[in-house]
Amino acid sequence: MIKKSHYRIGIVGATGAVGREILSVIERRNFPENYIKLMASARSAGTKIPFKGLPIRVSEVTAASFDDLDIVFFSAGASRSREFVPAALEAGAVVIDNSSAFRMEPDIPLVVPEVNAQELDKNPRLIANPNCCAAILVTALAPLHRAAGINRIIVSTYQSASGAGAQAMHELEEQTRAVLAGEKPQPAIFPHPIAFNLFSHNTPVGDDGLNEEERKLIAETRKMLSLPQLPMSATCIRVPIMRAHSESVTIGLDRPLTTAQAREILSSAPGVRLVDDRLHNRFPMPIEASGELDILVGRIREDNTLGVPGLSLFISGDQLLKGAAWNAVQIAEHLIHHAQ
């Protein structure tokens, strides 16, 4: 990427939960921009979204939308990315794609900057932003892997409504109001009631019994940790939480780590805040992870149940931030910091 004092930014999917959050993080981080173009489908075009106190009008995304943009964030789903990312690249922009469209292509870097920023040194034009659960998981596990070699992962998730978009968050709120008023909840976005309920992640289940979310989480974790054969089990569950995902994780290690060693590693790990106070029973919670750029990690304990040395831990991270928007902007920050 060519070094500039300021960059021209595009956001495709600007009216969605993640798109809005990308804009908000750009403002919060004081990202060096001198132009922001917000794009969405025809249906959402015309919406005005405030940025630094002034409204920006959302335009319809077309193949001709990308002239003169330096960096374009895509967060409008995999089919929209497949349709328009080529045009953005053709127009000369660097693309950071939050969809699953290109994540598993061998030549496309899939990046969490704390984990594999070296992928960005190759000057890629298209960078894939990981699945929210995978981004949060590898941020916590990569430092432990570097220290002691991870050889197995078992993870069960507690995933917030935000992962299914702004309308799903609204559905959680409205259904909860309905249940408290003694009414029957009416699912619309989710296939099952989400108020005071939880359910297996609402993506198609394959013949191996894994749903798509679990398949992404496993494949992307393996790719980012450069462990393509890593034995890994994932169970992805949607819970009635607004915007932070949690993960209960047990890992096997090549070399043992004590709880104290793991805490020391994680307390100095980038992107991680250690919340591990046994005495006061304070551990990671979604309400404390919400709005935070860092993920929270705690409940760290030695666990040899897997038959090898190991650890168990509990993670909470903001699904819209480290799980999506912040990681994407962080990739952009890294690119412009190393631009020449």
Place this chain on the structure above:
Amino acid sequence: MIKKSHYRIGIVGATGAVGREILSVIERRNFPENYIKLMASARSAGTKIPFKGLPIRVSEVTAASFDDLDIVFFSAGASRSREFVPAALEAGAVVIDNSSAFRMEPDIPLVVPEVNAQELDKNPRLIANPNCCAAILVTALAPLHRAAGINRIIVSTYQSASGAGAQAMHELEEQTRAVLAGEKPQPAIFPHPIAFNLFSHNTPVGDDGLNEEERKLIAETRKMLSLPQLPMSATCIRVPIMRAHSESVTIGLDRPLTTAQAREILSSAPGVRLVDDRLHNRFPMPIEASGELDILVGRIREDNTLGVPGLSLFISGDQLLKGAAWNAVQIAEHLIHHAQ
């Protein structure tokens, strides 16, 4: 136990969430009783609770409360059980104790009838009713253990508010109303906000990093499956759900089971309802488990991540029913059925 046409029943802790549910299950099951004595602390004495259309007045529990009772259910906490169970036994009653007071004593049977009903054949005078998570877990796992030998368990829980009592359920409801009204939730029963939040189980954490709930779950599962050395990892998490617990489980097996074999075993297992519809994405959910005597089991899939043959599965069960009241009444039903 001496066979009778009808039995005189006592319930200690009758005003609590589980106590009320025991009374309700006795009515629902048309349990052969001709007298019900409801007992609680002095603070709750005088409360009237309806049974078969008529109110029963709750009396204060004392050492002299147990004369002429055949079966007494205790559900008023471990210290209350330690104080009054000896008097109930002395008075000649059979005691079914829902507290943790006696569960791990080697001579006291800890029973889930579907799992180890043979313990009841020894004519015990005191039977311990397990921890809610343990009861739900072993009901699902015992048939798989019988078929293929379980050699490891990794479980992460999604535990409802009811496990902390009626006031905790009320707190979940009231806090949720407050949050929806834009107010800050005020924790009273739980140490952390429960509305739209989740947290590590609110019991003291030991030096090994396990909280008391996890320690109970592990110890009681091992005792009921007669596997005292079983490697087992548990992470217990409280979620904003009213009255059903869920559990994400991965097990290692001595002999492989296919998904089809596991489904067949579980579909004919007592106390289990198989909910495992991959095509329509229908799996166990707390709202469907609530009010059910059976537990729901699904998301069954082969999983060899542990390095041995294995399975993953997801369970939801009513915390107040199979996790407490129903299991206790079920023990009583078994005892009177085999009484002579």
